[in-house]
Amino acid sequence: MNARSAGRLCRAITFVAALAGGFLPGLAAQETPSSAKGGAESRPPEYAVTVPFGQSDRRPRVEILMAQGPVEIREYARDDLQYVVQSAAGVTDRHVLVVEMEVGGARILAGRGLEGLKVWVPRGTSMRVESAEGGGRIDVIGATGAVEIVNVNGPVQVSGAPSALMVNTTNGSVRLRLEAWAEAEGPYSVAIHNGSLFVNLPAGSGAEFDTRTLFNGRFESPLPHRKFKTPRGERTRVGRGGPTIHVSIHNGSVNVDETRQPASEVSP
Amino acid sequence: MSCTFPEERLTALLHGELDADERQVALDHMSQCTSCRKLQASLASAWEELGDLPRHETVSPGTRRAVESMIAASAAERETGGFGRRRRVERVPGLRRLAARWTPAVAVAAALVLGFMGGSRLSSPVTTPSSDLAQRLDELEQAVLVARLQSSDAVARLATIEVAMSRADTRPAVVEALLRALADDPSINVRLAAVEALTPALADRQVALRAAQLLGRDRSVLVQLALTERLGALEDANLREAVAREVEPDGLQPEARRRFEALLGAST
Numbered sequence: 001m002n003a004r005s006a007g008r009l010c011r012a013i014t015f016v017a018a019l020a021g022g023f024l025p026g027l028a029a030q031e032t033p034s035s036a037k038g039g040a041e042s043r044p045p046e047y048a049v050t051v052p053f054g055q056s057d058r059r060p061r062v063e064i065l066m067a068q069g070p071v072e073i074r075e076y077a078r079d080d081l082q083y084v085v086q087s088a089a090g091v092t093d094r095h096v097l098v099v100e101m102e103v104g105g106a107r108i109l110a111g112r113g114l115e116g117l118k119v120w121v122p123r124g125t126s127m128r129v130e131s132a133e134g135g136g137r138i139d140v141i142g143a144t145g146a147v148e149i150v151n152v153n154g155p156v157q158v159s160g161a162p163s164a165l166m167v168n169t170t171n172g173s174v175r176l177r178l179e180a181w182a183e184a185e186g187p188y189s190v191a192i193h194n195g196s197l198f199v200n201l202p203a204g205s206g207a208e209f210d211t212r213t214l215f216n217g218r219f220e221s222p223l224p225h226r227k228f229k230t231p232r233g234e235r236t237r238v239g240r241g242g243p244t245i246h247v248s249i250h251n252g253s254v255n256v257d258e259t260r261q262p263a264s265e266v267s268p
Numbered sequence: 269m270s271c272t273f274p275e276e277r278l279t280a281l282l283h284g285e286l287d288a289d290e291r292q293v294a295l296d297h298m299s300q301c302t303s304c305r306k307l308q309a310s311l312a313s314a315w316e317e318l319g320d321l322p323r324h325e326t327v328s329p330g331t332r333r334a335v336e337s338m339i340a341a342s343a344a345e346r347e348t349g350g351f352g353r354r355r356r357v358e359r360v361p362g363l364r365r366l367a368a369r370w371t372p373a374v375a376v377a378a379a380l381v382l383g384f385m386g387g388s389r390l391s392s393p394v395t396t397p398s399s400d401l402a403q404r405l406d407e408l409e410q411a412v413l414v415a416r417l418q419s420s421d422a423v424a425r426l427a428t429i430e431v432a433m434s435r436a437d438t439r440p441a442v443v444e445a446l447l448r449a450l451a452d453d454p455s456i457n458v459r460l461a462a463v464e465a466l467t468p469a470l471a472d473r474q475v476a477l478r479a480a481q482l483l484g485r486d487r488s489v490l491v492q493l494a495l496t497e498r499l500g501a502l503e504d505a506n507l508r509e510a511v512a513r514e515v516e517p518d519g520l521q522p523e524a525r526r527r528f529e530a531l532l533g534a535s536t
Contacts, residue, residue, distance in 0.1 A: 126423070146423045150455075164423045166457045187426045189457040191490055215493055215523075248460050248490045250523075 042074055042141070044120045048082040049099075053122070056104025059145060060125040066110035066117070069136020069154055073127060075144060076120045081106050086116035124163075135172070155195075164188065169195055173252070176245075177259060181205045184243040196252035199245070200259040206239025209254060210246040217253035225256070271301050275415035278308050310407055406439070413437070414445040422455040429458065433465040443469045447478055450495075456488045463494045470498055473507055480511040483528075484519025492524035500531025508532055 053060055062081060064071060076082075087096040097117070098109040105125075110117055112133070121127065126146040129138055135152030146164035149156050156167055159177035165188045167174050173195040178184070181202050190197050196217065201207055211219055211234065219225070225238040235244075238256050247254055273294075280286050281294045298304050416428040429449065432442055443466065450462040469475045476499065483495050502508050512532045520528055 126421075128422075148422055148455075164427065166423055166426060166455065168456045187423070187430045187461075189426060189461065191456045191460055191488075193488075193490065246457075246461065246464075248456075248494065250490055250493070 043076070044082040044118075045084060048084045048118075048120070051081040051083070051099055051101060051106050053080055053105060054101065054103035058104050060122045061102075061105035061127070062119070062121050062125050063105070063107045063128045063130075064110065064117075064119065065107070065130050065132060066114060066136075067112045067131070067133040068110075068114055069117070069131060069138055069151075070115075071110075071117045071119070071129060071136065072139040072141065073119045073121060073129070073143075074141045075123045075125065075160070077123060078120070079122050081122070082120045083108070084116075084118050085110075085114065088113045088115050135170075162188075165190070167191070169193070171195060173198060176200065178202065179259075181207065181242060186243055187246070188243065189246040189248075191248040192250070192252055194251045195249070197247055197249060197254045199254070199256045201238070201242075201256065203258045204239075206237065206242040207256070208241050208244045209236040209238065209256070210244055211236055211254060214247060214249050214254065216251045217249050219254045219256075221256035223256060223258065271297075271303055273297050273301060273304055274418050275304075275307065275411070276418055278304060279311060279411075279415055282308065282311050307411060311411060410439055410441045413442050417445045417449055422453075422458055425449065425453065425455070425458050426461055429461040429465050433461065436468040437465070438469045438472070443472075443475055447475070447482070450479065450491075451482050451485070456490060459486065459488065459491045460494055463491065463498060467498050470502060471504070471507075473510070476502060476507055476511050477514050480514035481516070483524075484516030486519075489521040489524055492521060493527055496524055496528045496531060500528070 060079075062073075064073070083099075085097050096111055096113045098111075100107040100109070108117070108119065124145045127140065127143070128148040129140070130148075130150040131138070131152050131154075133152065136154040138149055138151055138154065138156045140147055140149070140158045140162075141160065143158055143160040143162040145162065147158055147162045148166040149158070149168070151167075151169040151172060153171045154169075155172045155175070156169055157175045157177070158165060158167070159179070161178065161180035161184065163185045165176070165186075167189070168191045170193045172192075174190055174192060175198040176190075177200045179202055182205055199207070201223075209219065219227075219236050221238055223238050225236055227234055227236050236254075277286065277290070277294050278298075281291060286294060298308060413428055413432060417425055419425050419428070429446065431437075432446065437443075446462045446466050446469075450459055450466065453459050453462065463479075466475065466479060470479060479495060480499060483492060483499070486492055486495070499508070499511050502511065512528075515528065517525065
């Protein structure tokens with residue numbers, strides 16, 4: 001069986017997360033994704049559901065399509081995916097979440113009634129998170145793969161050293177806590193309709209911001225920076241410069257600062 | 269290429285990566301599509317030449333540098349030789365960057381075609397650049413770029429557009445692909461990048477008019493504003509007037525409409 005056939009077979013296997021409400025006692029109010037922190041809590045609890053990835057030479061890939069959040073995704077040192085889900089009272093989880101396995105990845109479909117979803121993925125996973133309806137808070141912690149996020153309402157935070165980044169939100173701010181920035185690959189693109197972009201760069205590093213499409217906002221940073229013209233428009237260089245972040249904001253500003261403390265110690 | 273058949277399927281067919289059903293679909297399509305047959309023939313020809321490469325032959329670093337220099341010189345020759353399009357000399361780094369993000373087989377093919385074709389010409393002292401070599405590489409690059417813009421991976425599409433952007437690429441096939449991305453790509457980030465990548469080509473009347481037609485159709489105010497800025501910056505007053513006539517005013521969102529009227533002097 002080649003990889004493609006295996007992919008079809010795996011994809012044909014659809015797991016419905018038929019989890020009883022009492023099956024997830026730890027995902028009560030005291031441990032919602034938005035309140036999770038680094039350290040010990042970054043490990044999946046014992047009751048987390050494990051989804052094995054099929055063997056593939058490609059980077060693992062995870063796609064999460066949801067009606068609403070919040071969603072938190074973390075990388076960890078395993079080669080499978082684990083998740084825990086919390087649904088609204090009166091809504092059984094089987095109606096909230098569907099997980100499809102694919103070769104080298106998985107797709108999670110989260111419907112209405114989701115009150116919290118925490119997902120752990122292998123290091124280097126390329127991930128795509130899209131909210132179709134109301135949206136909600138989306139946190140990606142410790143990313144090293146490519147990250148694509150499309151959100152409607154709610155803040156977005158990405159920390160780590162994503163190899164590429166695309167964020168598009170309608171209402172909500174975006175915070176990037178970047179690490180290992182000097183080795184960044186890119187591309188990095190952030191488009192926000194209403195909301196600001198907050199970027200924390202590693203101490204001593206720089207960046208360039210393509211802010212030509214910053215319409216009703218300002219670029220602010222306590223770090224040394226200057227604007228300069230290029231053949232195609234205007235850019236803002238922070239420090240000595242570095243990888244470029246393309247920014248398009250309709251109503252909002254860009255705020256750039258250095259990271260004051262490790263991302264793992266900061267609540268998202 | 270005017271047809272909508274995914275060009276990446278053609279390269280996959282060439283590499284033997286399609287299963288029987290997909291292969292049959294591709295072959296059936298090619299039997300009826302001239303443009304796809306032409307592209308496939310071009311790619312297949314390049315592969316056949318790779319097959320002629322003697323196994324013991326390797327390209328030394330010195331030879332590679334010589335070939336790259338030759339290509340650079342060839343590009344420079346064409347830049348000053350009246351092709352009527354502005355081109356950059358540093359073509360090879362761009363290809364490498366794209367290659368790092370795309371199907372390794374095609375990227376390697378491009379590199380090997382470069383090495384083989386150049387190497388074969390270096391078997392005897394070469395003092396003049398080969399326009400044939402540059403043309404073949406040019407065609408291969410365009411095929412890679414255009415196919416990559418049809419990738420299902422939005423990050424890959426964005427990375428491809430950044431390559432085109434960094435080169436101010438105005439080759440017709442690339443511009444056509446960028447216009448398609450602007451018209452159809454579901455990602456706002458990609459469409460915003462397409463606007464920027466198209467900017468050098470907007471001096472072309474036909475390109476500017478087609479972009480203007482797309483302006484009122486895009487649902488994102490960010491894209492509308494970005495494209496309005498680029499069209500409003502056109503130096504040719506007659507072209508700006510023509511552009512203003514092409515825009516569907518009902519499709520413009522209020523802020524984009526105000527900006528459009530301010531920049532293009534058109535009352536919608």
